[in-house]
Amino acid sequence: MNTSLTSRPTEKGPAVQRIVRPAWSIWSERVWEVLIYLCGISAIIFVVGIFFFIFKEALPMLGKKDFSLTQFLFSEQWYPTSEVNKRYGVLAMIAGTFGVTALAMLLAVPFGLGAAIYISEFCGAKTRETLKIVIELLAAIPSVVWGFVGLTVLSRLIMKYTGAPVGVNMLNGGIVLALMSVPIIVSIGEDALKAVPDSYREAGVALGATRWQLVWRVLLPAAKTGLLAAVLLGVARAVGETMAVLMTTGHAIHIPHSPLDSVRTLTANIAAELGEAPAHSDHYRVLFLTGVLLFLITFAVNLTADFIVRGIRRK
Amino acid sequence: MTFSETPLVRRKLRQESIAKWIFAAMSAAMIIPLVLIVGYLIQRAWPSLSVSFLIDVPARGMRDGGIWPALVGTIYLVVLSLAVSAPVGVLAGIYLNEYAKDNWFNRITNLAVINLAGVPSIVHALFGLGAFVYAAGFGYSIISASLTLAIMTCPVIIASTREALASVPRSFREACWNVGATRWQTIKAVVLPNSISGILTGVILQVSRAAGETAPIMFTGAVYFKAVQRGDLFPYGLREQCMALSMHLYTLATQVPDVKESIPFATAVVLLGAALLVNATAIIVRVYLRSRKKW
Numbered sequence: 001m002n003t004s005l006t007s008r009p010t011e012k013g014p015a016v017q018r019i020v021r022p023a024w025s026i027w028s029e030r031v032w033e034v035l036i037y038l039c040g041i042s043a044i045i046f047v048v049g050i051f052f053f054i055f056k057e058a059l060p061m062l063g064k065k066d067f068s069l070t071q072f073l074f075s076e077q078w079y080p081t082s083e084v085n086k087r088y089g090v091l092a093m094i095a096g097t098f099g100v101t102a103l104a105m106l107l108a109v110p111f112g113l114g115a116a117i118y119i120s121e122f123c124g125a126k127t128r129e130t131l132k133i134v135i136e137l138l139a140a141i142p143s144v145v146w147g148f149v150g151l152t153v154l155s156r157l158i159m160k161y162t163g164a165p166v167g168v169n170m171l172n173g174g175i176v177l178a179l180m181s182v183p184i185i186v187s188i189g190e191d192a193l194k195a196v197p198d199s200y201r202e203a204g205v206a207l208g209a210t211r212w213q214l215v216w217r218v219l220l221p222a223a224k225t226g227l228l229a230a231v232l233l234g235v236a237r238a239v240g241e242t243m244a245v246l247m248t249t250g251h252a253i254h255i256p257h258s259p260l261d262s263v264r265t266l267t268a269n270i271a272a273e274l275g276e277a278p279a280h281s282d283h284y285r286v287l288f289l290t291g292v293l294l295f296l297i298t299f300a301v302n303l304t305a306d307f308i309v310r311g312i313r314r315k
Numbered sequence: 316m317t318f319s320e321t322p323l324v325r326r327k328l329r330q331e332s333i334a335k336w337i338f339a340a341m342s343a344a345m346i347i348p349l350v351l352i353v354g355y356l357i358q359r360a361w362p363s364l365s366v367s368f369l370i371d372v373p374a375r376g377m378r379d380g381g382i383w384p385a386l387v388g389t390i391y392l393v394v395l396s397l398a399v400s401a402p403v404g405v406l407a408g409i410y411l412n413e414y415a416k417d418n419w420f421n422r423i424t425n426l427a428v429i430n431l432a433g434v435p436s437i438v439h440a441l442f443g444l445g446a447f448v449y450a451a452g453f454g455y456s457i458i459s460a461s462l463t464l465a466i467m468t469c470p471v472i473i474a475s476t477r478e479a480l481a482s483v484p485r486s487f488r489e490a491c492w493n494v495g496a497t498r499w500q501t502i503k504a505v506v507l508p509n510s511i512s513g514i515l516t517g518v519i520l521q522v523s524r525a526a527g528e529t530a531p532i533m534f535t536g537a538v539y540f541k542a543v544q545r546g547d548l549f550p551y552g553l554r555e556q557c558m559a560l561s562m563h564l565y566t567l568a569t570q571v572p573d574v575k576e577s578i579p580f581a582t583a584v585v586l587l588g589a590a591l592l593v594n595a596t597a598i599i600v601r602v603y604l605r606s607r608k609k610w
Contacts, residue, residue, distance in 0.1 A: 143528070145527070147565070
């Protein structure tokens with residue numbers, strides 16, 4: 001009884017020996033933590049910086065008398081270098097971007113989701129690992145190599161089988177973009193299917209459903225928001241892709257009427273003309289304005305996809 | 316009593332196997348292009364593929380010869396961009412996983428990381444041009460191009476670092492805190508050693524991403540052609556422009572007439588081969604480490 005009382009830390013008790021860390025150790029810890037904090041917020045700085053610098057270059061254009069934002073967005077007249085009456089309308093490029101993206105999604109969404117379903121529901125563990133590795137490798141192919149393949153291989157095939165006069169067109173760009181965005185659709189789609197609780201599957205099987213019925217009636221409805229996010233991320237990838245569409249879509253600035261028309265996308269337009277536009281000229285600033293537009297489009301799509309994914313995770 | 320299939324059961328089984336084959340075909344439709352593309356490119360590139368193709372300089376106005384200047388330029392860009400993005404990305408990943416509390420500010424940071432990863436590469440190019448080439452005064456140079464690449468690769472390194480750190484069980488950290496270690500000591504002694512391989516895999520993957528990108532370097536520091544000695548290891552200064560493999564492929568494919576047939580194909584194969592090799596390495600490392608994981 002007595003001993004336990006004396007050992008209680010009181011002012012009269014034995015001096016508590018504190019281990020003191022050397023000062024340099026404490027200071028180096030502080031330095032590291034400040035550094036970590038600075039890097040931690042770097043992403044915000046980068047995003048704000050990107051928007052700031054692009055917008056800064058584009059801003060003087062918005063105040064010009066001979067430039068109107070409505071003309072920029074809703075006119076298909078793109079004559080940035082004509083001597084008189086320069087016109088900066090990107091509607092044809094917007095149409096090109098959406099045309100190519102829609103075509104790519106038409107191909108990539110069924111195949112991507114089909115593969116995601118196969119990987120998550122039908123195949124064995126070994127096949128699954130192999131397929132995932134292949135998809136990862138597919139995602140690793142640089143976009144300029146895709147563009148090169150479209151330019152040299154696909155364009156010839158398209159001319160041969162469709163009879164189109166030029167092989168670099170919307171169809172070519174669509175196929176290449178489909179192959180480029182399929183990996184992200186598969187991997188996010190598979191995550192979404194995996195997030196469906198096994199009890200759903202067990203309930204389905206207990207009712208005597210075939211696996212097809214299970215996929216169609218249970219899993220797809222249950223995972224639909226996640227699959228939507230997968231598609232949205234695929235769309236963002238396709239809208240933002242530059243080199244592949246620059247090399248495969250053929251640079252015709254007009255609103256496309258068929259998949260075999262050549263088009264130019266917003267990204268390809270910047271890549272094709274930025275090198276020729278004199279620095280800080282009107283032409284140069286309009287290209288930066290196109291960049292702002294692209295930034296906002298992909299920002300909105302990515303944000304939506306992220307909200308959907310996060311919503312699922314919280315559930 | 317024996318169990319016999321009723322017509323209904325048979326129909327269901329048939330339905331099931333049809334569904335399985337359809338989905339398998341859809342998966343195969345993604346593998347076949349990969350195999351065909353790689354095979355076709357190698358076949359067309361075959362006449363030019365050799366060691367001397369790698370270390371020769373382009374000849375006759377890039378219509379012949381090798382790719383040495385582009386190869387070295389790409390190595391410069393990749394090394395410099397990773398020298399910036401790897402430390403920043405890894406430390407940011409540590410902040411987000413180990414220090415950040417769940418408040419509005421860190422939610423915004425997370426959104427910023429996600430959006431940064433989704434910014435189109437040509438927008439990165441515009442940013443690099445506006446910020447590094449003009450505003451910072453680096454001009455068209457290797458520095459501008461590598462910094463642009465660094466900002467592009469950073470968010471993916473952040474994401475993979477976070478994932479690697481999050482896979483270290485919380486109990487490891489708690490054990491360390493309980494013996495009186497501070498947060499940073501815990502990270503240094505327990506968390507990082509247990510996740511370093513995952514972090515490295517993420518960084519390795521960015522090597523192939525940085526080497527393959529064209530748009531961000533096109534307007535910030537890569538040029539069509541630069542005269543370089545054969546086999547010269549240090550041909551570029553940091554304030555100079557350089558050639559790069561991806562840019563070289565684009566140039567050969569679209570800007571130079573009458574190139575010897577197999578040369579653009581061989582350039583594509585080198586670029587593709589490098590990307591696939593780097594990714595395969597990362598995959599092998601990951602599989603090996605997963606088999607050795609102790610928890």
